[in-house]
Amino acid sequence: MRIKLEKRSVPSTFMLIATPIASVLLTMLIGVIVFDAIGIDGQRAVVDIFLTPILASYKWQDVAVKAAPLIIIALGLSIGNRAQIWNIGAEGQYVLGALFAAGVGIAAGPTGGPFTLILMILAGIVGGAAWAAIPAFLKTRWDVNEILTSLMLTYVSFQVLGFLVGGPWKDPNGRNFPATAPLPESLTLPILFQGTTVHLGVAIALILPFVFWVLMSKSVFGFQIRVVGSAPHAARHGGFDAKQTIWMALLIGGGMAGLAGALEFTGSLKAINLGFPSGYGFSAIIVAFLGRLNPIGCLIAGFVLAVTYVGGQVAQTTVHIPNSTAGIFQAMMLFFILASDILIRYRVRFIPKKTANSTEAHI
C-alpha cells in the first residue's frame, strides 16, 4: 500500500478548523505517553496543565489576564505573517511598549489621572512600533532579513530595560532592587470585576479581534496584506506597493506588541523589573499559527495558550514538574499545527498494492 497526497480542488474548511483541535488533543496524548515513560504521572500532569485551569473557577482570572497580551500580540503578528513578513521580535517590542508607557508615567509624576493613563497606553503603541520600525527600515532600504533584525533587537531591548530600571528609573525607595517605582493607583488600569485581577486590558483583548477581523476581511488594507502574502507579483500588478506593505505589517505588529506591553504594565505588574519580559512575544507566534492567522482564531488560541501557562504552574505544585514543561507543550502544539497544515490543501489517499508497479518495463 502506498500513501499519496492529492491536491484538493478547494481548501478544506473542515480541516482548517479540525487540525488545530486535533493538534491540541495530540499534544495531550503524546504528553501522557512521554511523561509516563519517564516515570511521572502523565495523566495527572496533562489534566493539570490542560483541564484544571478550565474546571477550577478560581483559575479563570489568571487565564484571562495571561490570554490578553497573547491575543493582542498575536493579532499584530498574524497580519505580518499573512503578508509573509516574519516579525519574531514581538518580545522586544512588548518591552519597549512598556518602557515608553513607563517613561510617560514617570514624566507625568504621581499626579496623573485618566488622561495620563491614556497617553501612557498610546506611548506604548508608539514605542512598540518604533522598535519594529528599525527592521522595517533595514528591510525596505537594504533588504536585510527581518527575522534576524527583529530577533536581535529583542536582546537589545533587554539591555535597554536593564539600563533604565537599574539606572535612571530605579525606584529610590526600592532597596536598590533594579525596578521602577510602583505605579500610583490613579495610573493603573481599572479592574473589571471587583475582587479579581481582571483589568481593562482583558476587555480590549476581547474587542480587538473583531476590529481586526473587519480590517482583514473588509478593507482594502486587509486585501493588500492577503495579496502580498499570497502572490507578490500579482500584488505589484494590482498596484500595491511592496515597501509600504512591509512598513505597515511591521508597524502594526510592533504597535500591538507595544500595546500589550503597556497594558500588562499598567494593568497587572504596575512596575517594571528585570523579569518583565516573560516570553509572551514568542508564545504569541504560536497563538498566531494555532489561530490560523485569523483574528477570531487568535482569540481562541490565546486562551488555549493561557490555559497551558496557568496549568503549568498548577502541575508544578501537584506533580512537581518544572514550570517550563508548559513550554514543551506549547512547542508540541506548534509542531503539530504546522505539520497538519498540509491537510487543508491536500488529502491523503491510500493506494492499494495492486497498482504499485515494478521499476522495469516488462515486455
Add this chain to the structure above:
Amino acid sequence: MQTPPRLDLSGITKRFPGVLANDQVSFAVQPGEIHALLGENGAGKSTLVKMIYGIMQPDAGEIRWNGARITIANPKAARKLGIGMVFQHFSLFEAMTVLENIALGMDAKIPARDLEAKILSVMQQYGLKLEPHRIVSTLSVGERQRIEIVRALLLNPNLLIMDEPTSVLTPQEVEQLFVVLRQLAKEGCSILYISHKLHEIKALCDAATILRGGKLVDTCDPAKETSRSMAEKMIGGSLKDIQRGEGRALGSAKLAVQGLSIPKDGPFGIALKDISFSVKAGEIFGIAGVAGNGQNALLLALSGETPSQNPDAIQIDGSKIAALTAKQRRLAGMASVPEERNGHAAVPDFSLSDNAILTARDRMGMVSGGMVNARSARTYAGEVIAAFSVKATGPAAMADSLSGGNLQKFIMGREIMQKPQVLVVSQPTWGVDAGAAAAIHQALVDLAATGSAIVVISQDLDELLSLCDTLAVINEGHLSKPMPVAGANIEEIGLLMGGVHGDPNAPTHISSEVAHAY
C-alpha cells in the same frame, strides 16, 4: 507479414477526481511516421503523453510497443524502450554548461569525454550546432531546445515525443527543426508531435489524431484536410472569423512611447534600449519576438510595475504617465495583462470576485472609505463571467479551479470591461484553446473599435498578423521600426526576430549562419 505499429494504444482511459481525462482513446503510430496530436487545452493530450512516457499509468486500456503489450512504469523505463521526450518547458540549469546539463539528464554514468564525443557525433549526424562548453544562460531559446533534442537523440529513440516545440522559435528556426525531424523520420524514428499550429501540422505530419474532451474525434491525413476543418474538429463547432467593422478610421496618437530605457533586473534579465513607438486610437499594435527578448520588461515598464527614470517616456493623450505608479496609471486609463496568469495577472487561491478587486477596484468603484464593497466586486466578476462565457461555478470560484483558457478569458474580460483608453496585453491567448482564442481576439477588436489603443505582445506571429494593424519586432531589448501588417514580409519579420536590425547586408549572412546552425 506486416510490421506491427511502433506504438499502438487501445482503449486508454484515465480518470482524475471529477474528470475523465482520457476516454477509450485508441490510435497507432507507425515506424517512421510523424504523427500529430491535436486538441484544445484540457482535451487530454498531456495526460495521454504522460502515460506514454511513463509519468502516469492508465486506468484501463493497453499499450503495445512493436506489437508486444507493455507496461511503462516510469520515464526511465520509457527511455529504456527508446521513447524520448522534449518538453515544452525546458529543464535546464542556467548557470551550467551544455555538457553538464546533458550529463545530468543521463540515466547511465558516462565519462565526460565519451559523452562529449557522443554529443558531437549526434550533432554532426543531424546538423545541429551547439557548443558543448557554453553556459546555458548565454544561449537563445532555440539553442536551448537543441540541448533537449540532443539529450533525447543520445538515447537513439524509436519514438520522439515533442510537446509544442515551435512555440518559442522564429519562422526560420521552425524550418530548420522540421529538417531534423524529417531526417529522423526517414531513418525510422516515429515522432509524436503535439501542437495547435495547424499549418505546421499540414506541412510536417503524415497523420493527425484529434482529441476533444478526452475522447478521440478523428485520426486523419492532414494533407487532405484544411486548417479550418481540423480546427473545427478540435473545438467541435464552427470557427468564427474576427468580425471587423467596415471603414474604420484610426484616430490621433493615444499612447506614445519615446526613448524608453530600463536597465536589466538581475543577471538573466533583459534591458530595454531606447524603445519608441506610438499607437493611435482604434489601432492594434503588435510586438513580435522570440521569448526572452525583453517582452516581459516592456510590459512591466508600460503597466508601471517597473518605474521609469524618464517621466516623459510614456504618454497617454499627451499627458506624461511614466512617473506614475501602477495604480495611478490604471486611473489614467491604462490597463494591462501580463503573460503569466498564475500569481501575476491573478491570485490562484483567491476567488474570481477577489481577483476582480485586484485590478478593477478603483476604476469600477469597488472601494469607498478604504473598505471594499464586496457586493459590487461580485457583481462585476459575474458580469465578466457572463460576457466572456467563462466556465466557472460563479464569482466565488477559486481562480485555480478554472482551466488556463477560462482564467485567461476572465482576466482579459476583467481588463476589457473596464473600458481602458490603452490596453497592453502579453500573450493574450497563450495556452488557450482555439474557441477561447477567437473570443479573446474578437473582444480586442471590439475594444479597439471603441477608440482604445491596444498593444499586443505575442510570440505567435500568426496571431499578430491576423489581429494587428501595425507590427514591430523586439529583439534583445531593441524594438524594430513599426511596419503596417498589410504589407509585412514574413521573411523580414523572421530575420528581425533573429536579430537583424535594418542592415541591408546582414540578412544573407544571418540566414546562412542560422541555416547551418541546424
